[in-house]
Amino acid sequence: MTFVLTLVLVPFLAGLVLLCLRADWLRRWVVITVTAAVCAWSIALACQPAPMDLGDLPVSRHGLNLGMMIVEALMGLYILWVGLRARHFLIVALMLAQGAVMVWFEGLAGADVNAGHALFVDKFSIIMALINGLVGGGICLYALGYMREYHTEAHRDVPDRRPLFFALLFVFMGAMFGLVFADDLPWLFFFWEITTLCSFLLIGYTQTAEARKNALRALVMNLAGGLTFALAIVCFYRDTHSLGLQAMIHSGHAVALLPAALLCFAGITKAAQCPFSSWLLGAMVAPTPVSALLHSSTMVKAGVYLILRLAPVITGTTVGMMVASVGGVTFLIGSLAAITTPEAKRVLAWSTVANLGLVVLCGGIGTSQAVWAGVLLIIFHAVAKCLLFLCVGVVEHKLHSRNIEDMSGLVLYMPRVAVMMLIGMAGMSLAPFGMLISKWAVLRAVVDACPLLSVFIVFGSAATLFFWVKWMGKLVEVVRPQTRVIHEISLDESVALYGLSVVTFLACLFFPLLSTQLVEPYVAGVYGRSGSLGQGNIIIMVIMMMLVMLFPFSFLSRGRGVKLVDPYLGGANVQGSSRFTGSGGAVENMTLQNYYMGSVLNEAWLSRVAVAGGVGLLAVMIVFAIL
Amino acid sequence: MNPWLRLILYLVAAPVAGGLLAGWDRRVSARMQSRRGPPILQPFYDVLKLWQKQNLAVCPSQNYYVLFFLLLVIFTGALFFAGSDLLLVIFALTTASIFFVLGAYKASSPFSFIGAERELIQMMAYEPMVLLTAIGMYMATKTFYVHEIAGHGGMLVLALPGVFLGFVFMLEIKFRKSPFDLSSSHHAHQELVRGITTEFSGRALAMIEVAHWYESVFLLGWVWLFFASSPVLGVVMALVVYGFVVLVDNVFARLKWQTALASAWAVTAVLGFGNIIVLSLQR
Numbered sequence: 001m002t003f004v005l006t007l008v009l010v011p012f013l014a015g016l017v018l019l020c021l022r023a024d025w026l027r028r029w030v031v032i033t034v035t036a037a038v039c040a041w042s043i044a045l046a047c048q049p050a051p052m053d054l055g056d057l058p059v060s061r062h063g064l065n066l067g068m069m070i071v072e073a074l075m076g077l078y079i080l081w082v083g084l085r086a087r088h089f090l091i092v093a094l095m096l097a098q099g100a101v102m103v104w105f106e107g108l109a110g111a112d113v114n115a116g117h118a119l120f121v122d123k124f125s126i127i128m129a130l131i132n133g134l135v136g137g138g139i140c141l142y143a144l145g146y147m148r149e150y151h152t153e154a155h156r157d158v159p160d161r162r163p164l165f166f167a168l169l170f171v172f173m174g175a176m177f178g179l180v181f182a183d184d185l186p187w188l189f190f191f192w193e194i195t196t197l198c199s200f201l202l203i204g205y206t207q208t209a210e211a212r213k214n215a216l217r218a219l220v221m222n223l224a225g226g227l228t229f230a231l232a233i234v235c236f237y238r239d240t241h242s243l244g245l246q247a248m249i250h251s252g253h254a255v256a257l258l259p260a261a262l263l264c265f266a267g268i269t270k271a272a273q274c275p276f277s278s279w280l281l282g283a284m285v286a287p288t289p290v291s292a293l294l295h296s297s298t299m300v301k302a303g304v305y306l307i308l309r310l311a312p313v314i315t316g317t318t319v320g321m322m323v324a325s326v327g328g329v330t331f332l333i334g335s336l337a338a339i340t341t342p343e344a345k346r347v348l349a350w351s352t353v354a355n356l357g358l359v360v361l362c363g364g365i366g367t368s369q370a371v372w373a374g375v376l377l378i379i380f381h382a383v384a385k386c387l388l389f390l391c392v393g394v395v396e397h398k399l400h401s402r403n404i405e406d407m408s409g410l411v412l413y414m415p416r417v418a419v420m421m422l423i424g425m426a427g428m429s430l431a432p433f434g435m436l437i438s439k440w441a442v443l444r445a446v447v448d449a450c451p452l453l454s455v456f457i458v459f460g461s462a463a464t465l466f467f468w469v470k471w472m473g474k475l476v477e478v479v480r481p482q483t484r485v486i487h488e489i490s491l492d493e494s495v496a497l498y499g500l501s502v503v504t505f506l507a508c509l510f511f512p513l514l515s516t517q518l519v520e521p522y523v524a525g526v527y528g529r530s531g532s533l534g535q536g537n538i539i540i541m542v543i544m545m546m547l548v549m550l551f552p553f554s555f556l557s558r559g560r561g562v563k564l565v566d567p568y569l570g571g572a573n574v575q576g577s578s579r580f581t582g583s584g585g586a587v588e589n590m591t592l593q594n595y596y597m598g599s600v601l602n603e604a605w606l607s608r609v610a611v612a613g614g615v616g617l618l619a620v621m622i623v624f625a626i627l
Numbered sequence: 628m629n630p631w632l633r634l635i636l637y638l639v640a641a642p643v644a645g646g647l648l649a650g651w652d653r654r655v656s657a658r659m660q661s662r663r664g665p666p667i668l669q670p671f672y673d674v675l676k677l678w679q680k681q682n683l684a685v686c687p688s689q690n691y692y693v694l695f696f697l698l699l700v701i702f703t704g705a706l707f708f709a710g711s712d713l714l715l716v717i718f719a720l721t722t723a724s725i726f727f728v729l730g731a732y733k734a735s736s737p738f739s740f741i742g743a744e745r746e747l748i749q750m751m752a753y754e755p756m757v758l759l760t761a762i763g764m765y766m767a768t769k770t771f772y773v774h775e776i777a778g779h780g781g782m783l784v785l786a787l788p789g790v791f792l793g794f795v796f797m798l799e800i801k802f803r804k805s806p807f808d809l810s811s812s813h814h815a816h817q818e819l820v821r822g823i824t825t826e827f828s829g830r831a832l833a834m835i836e837v838a839h840w841y842e843s844v845f846l847l848g849w850v851w852l853f854f855a856s857s858p859v860l861g862v863v864m865a866l867v868v869y870g871f872v873v874l875v876d877n878v879f880a881r882l883k884w885q886t887a888l889a890s891a892w893a894v895t896a897v898l899g900f901g902n903i904i905v906l907s908l909q910r
Contacts, residue, residue, distance in 0.1 A: 430722055430725065431719055431721060431722035432718075432722070436718055440714050440715070440718060443714060443758070447762050447766070451762060451766060451906070451907045452903070454758075454759075454762055455759075455896075455903075458754070458755040458758040458762075459755045459892070459895075461754065461758070462751045462752075462754035462755050463751060465721065465725075465750060465751060465754065466747050466750070466751045469728055469729070469747055470744065472725075472729060473728065473729060473732030473743060473744075474732075476733050477735045477740070478685075478733070478735045479735050536711075537712055537715060540706065540711060540712075541715070544702065544719060544722075547695075547698060547699070548695070548699075548722065551726075554694065554695070555688055555691065558687050558688055562683070562684045562687055562690070563681060564684060564686075565684070566685065567685045567734065567735060567736030567739075568820065568825060568826065570737070570738075570820075577685065577735065577736075590737055592735070592737060595744050595748070600885055600888070600889070
């Protein structure tokens with residue numbers, strides 16, 4: 001019990017301490033110590049047997065609930081104030097509605113809210129805690145170096161509010177721990193709302209007009225999810241007089257379909273699925289550690305966590321089918337949209353939206369196979385995507401650009417970062433590694449459950465291939481003569497980057513172990529049987545992985561027995577590979593640019609389709625849940 | 628047949644069969660254009676000669692990508708002929724192609740660059756149909772394993788006529804034949820030069836050729852799978868399909884990439900997915 005409580009409370013306390021610290025070196029030590037502690041603690045937790053019997057809380061439940069209620073009321077008042085100040089009346093209306101629902105709930109439940117277990121730990125929560133601890137910890141370390149450079153060199157115009165920034169990072173992390181361990185729905189809701197508020201504050205960190213606008217958009221969408229979450233609590237309590245998430249999962253879809261559908265709606269808003277994906281795209285205005293945090297370890301993962309948890313309730317129902325369709329549509333549109341933009345962070349954002357769509361698809365289908373694939377997707381996506389964001393952040397500071405076209409030949413002048421980026425992208429898109437294994441499993445699960453949904457996956461995965469490989473190609477190509485960047489990464493950043501690269505690598509390499517030790521026990525615990533890919537296939541995959549991993553070794557004999565020549569430019573080359581004398585006798589520059597398919601694909605149009613499709617599907621979902 | 632035996636047979640016989648097919652292709656194409664054409668064994672002479680040439684490269688590491696392309700193509704075919712999971716086979720093939728494309732990016736000339744980029748578009752065009760073919764076969768036979776599909780008993784093409792036609796359409800792209808020879812033309816005097824292979828020479832080019840032989844045999848093996856219940860008919864049909872691909876190559880001019888992509892996806896959606904819809908209604 002204390003184990004779990006410590007993990008939740010330590011980041012919160014660290015957040016409070018960091019809010020008061022002004023000195024840079026002091027902050028650095030607090031961040032390093034707490035991160036190390038949290039990482040160690042979550043690994044220790046992973047070694048415990050699960051599901052864990054937690055016993056009773058060491059403190060009075062009643063007092064805790066009262067405290068939470070006060071904090072929740074304060075957060076509500078703050079959001080109301082934000083809404084009024086920005087004259088954003090939708091925020092005010094949503095917040096008031098949510099407050100009214102919660103007051104109604106208090107009247108309905110009264111003292112009964114103290115029943116049942118408050119916390120719950122099984123393999124799935126452990127996986128999420130590991131991701132949150134290791135990946136989230138890595139981001140906090142990275143933020144130390146990144147934010148120093150951000151304020152002293154790259155963005156001097158932005159007011160330095162680092163104490164608040166780091167405090168929010170840790171509160172966010174603590175809330176995420178709370179969220180994955182909570183079984184009591186009001187507790188879960190409490191942590192859910194904290195993540196909403198934290199993300200609002202972090203997205204608006206720079207306080208520019210654009211940042212404020214995007215922060216408000218994130219807030220309003222997540223408040224809509226918060227409202228349906230509150231409604232779900234009331235519905236479930238009214239019908240069953242219980243408040244546990246586990247109770248909901250075990251009560252089946254005859255009883256719990258409506259609350260589960262409402263919770264899935266909340267999950268879809270938080271996971272930035274269609275039609276709500278615009279808030280995550282807008283969140284890119286924030287400093288890179290925030291993007292990494294929102295995209296990999298917290299926030300969006302909270303949404304898919306909830307949907308995968310509820311998979312046993314909605315499986316086989318129309319609600320489940322609609323959730324799966326929302327995921328499928330999001331995957332396809334997100335992947336196509338990622339082709340259209342040359343901006344690195346935006347490509348990553350669309351790819352997050354797309355990959356989460358795949359997880360939501362798994363949750364909606366809800367068979368043991370699908371859930372197995374979904375959990376694996378969460379793991380691989382978290383580590384690889386975080387690594388990619390952090391690398392892009394480093395590159396952005398050195399090149400003062402986040403345009404992929406400017407990263408041409410990065411392998412030559414920032415080799416370490418480029419190789420780490422390539423590891424991340426290989427993890428996201430190359431065959432024997434993490435994401436592709438999961439995608440394969442998803443395809444199998446979908447074909448068994450509902451073959452028609454496979455259309456989204458087959459077209460979507462063709463598109464993902466295109467935008468990843470063309471980016472990889474940009475990194476490896478060699479055109480402009482460049483001087484190598486001497487000081488690539490600072491110490492804190494490099495610890496985080498190397499750490500995450502190693503984690504990505506190991507996760508891919510030891511994926512069979514990951515599956516048998518963590519994912520399969522969870523799936524077997526819920527469904528009584530587990531999904532996997534079969535022993536023979538896993539052996540073949542390991543062989544293939546070995547084969548691909550031999551590739552870097554071929555560079556050991558680099559350039560031996562090869563005569564180097566200039567490339568063919570269709571004219572006489574002038575000094576090397578990028579200029580030539582054309583037919584008119586003039587010296588021309590050669591430039592290479594990727595395709596963005598502007599003539600066939602349009603980001604704005606795709607977004608509109610996503611919104612229309614998502615709204616339609618969600619409307620059908622709610623109607624079927626009520627009927 | 629024992630899967631190991633099949634595997635060894637594939638490793639040894641596939642390059643021979645693939646090379647002969649390539650020679651036959653050149654001969655038939657020449658006759659269609661009222662030329663005499665080279666001897667049937669010409670592709671082997673070409674590869675042997677390429678192998679003895681000096682090793683020229685723009686970038687010291689570009690040839691390693693080609694080596695791994697070859698290894699992974701062989702691996703893909705090996706998985707297929709050993710009777711492994713079709714989806715795994717497809718993913719292995721995709722990874723192989725990615726190595727080829729990255730090698731062309733690495734070479735960094737404008738012609739290999741545009742070839743690489745267009746090769747990616749071609750992959751994007753055919754990938755959905757390939758995956759739908761595997762899914763269709765699964766729905767008809769309840770298994771993804773090639774050896775179980777082959778031993779299924781029924782004539783798969785009867786259950787999957789749309790998927791079969793879509794697959795043949797996709798082969799046209801996969802073989803980089805006109806009208807879909809976007810990424811690499813057969814003749815270096817065109818505006819693409821040789822596209823994706825422009826900057827490869829000597830052994831690297833030889834390896835690319837050998838990889839294509841392996842690839843052709845594997846793809847025709849997949850065509851055979853549609854007719855597996857009658858093995859002889861399967862072989863005949865595989866050759867007929869190859870002949871058809873060669874004929875189309877000689878009849879059509881190159882399309883723009885937009886048209887190629889749109890038509891491939893339209894065919895996939897109508898023929899491939901339409902067939903899947905029918906199958907899922909029958910369940």
